Amino acid sequence: MTTGRFARHQRLLTSSDFRYVFAYPRRFNHPSLTMLVRSNHQSFARLGLAIPKRHIKRAVDRNRIKRQIRESFRAWQTKLVGWDIVMMARSGADRLSNRELHDVLELHWQKLATLCADS
Template sequence: MNKLAFPRELRLLTPEHFNSVFQQPHRAGSPHLTILARNNKLGQARLGQAVPKKQIKLAVDRNRFKRQVRESFRLRQHELPSKDFVVIAKKSANDLSNDELRTLLDKLWLRLSRPPRKR
């Protein structure tokens, strides 16, 4: 199997998967998007996305955003810790170019790969 594939096992599919991430997540955010992360015991990172119509109106723009997030995750999946990630779009995410979005995602993946700081 291709090491950089994005098979079904690497996706958050059910409401239970998403709800588990929403409870006590580690967060990394920017004015354009937020990534929530929660440890899993699966030995691999998984991705879920929340891109509401209220935030990004046009389907073509929502799909572009999701495609860029998926591609960024696919290329970085082996560098990421064993966590479930949920990417949540904000209104201003639509103003980013593809390159800006990829750069921002790379920075946030890196931040979430480090152990959380003690408060």
């Protein structure tokens, strides 16, 4: 997908999709965001978001984080072909500025792109 859209087939939608990733993931940690990935054997990457109210209290903060993650994913999706990705927010993610959040996401995507190149 080069249109930059976030189509339905690029999302993890069902609990079985999430269970598949949670079963045996590769994990990339940061104090505010954790990325879990697992190969999906398809010609595109899929993204799921786990931004719990328990960690991020205000809806406006949860929505901002989700929006930033989706936007960053759109920019990187062509380099991440063949992976199911779940981004999980931890406590304190709401205190990151948009710039800091962008930098954390870039680090995660670069690590995954390196993993893709090695595979």
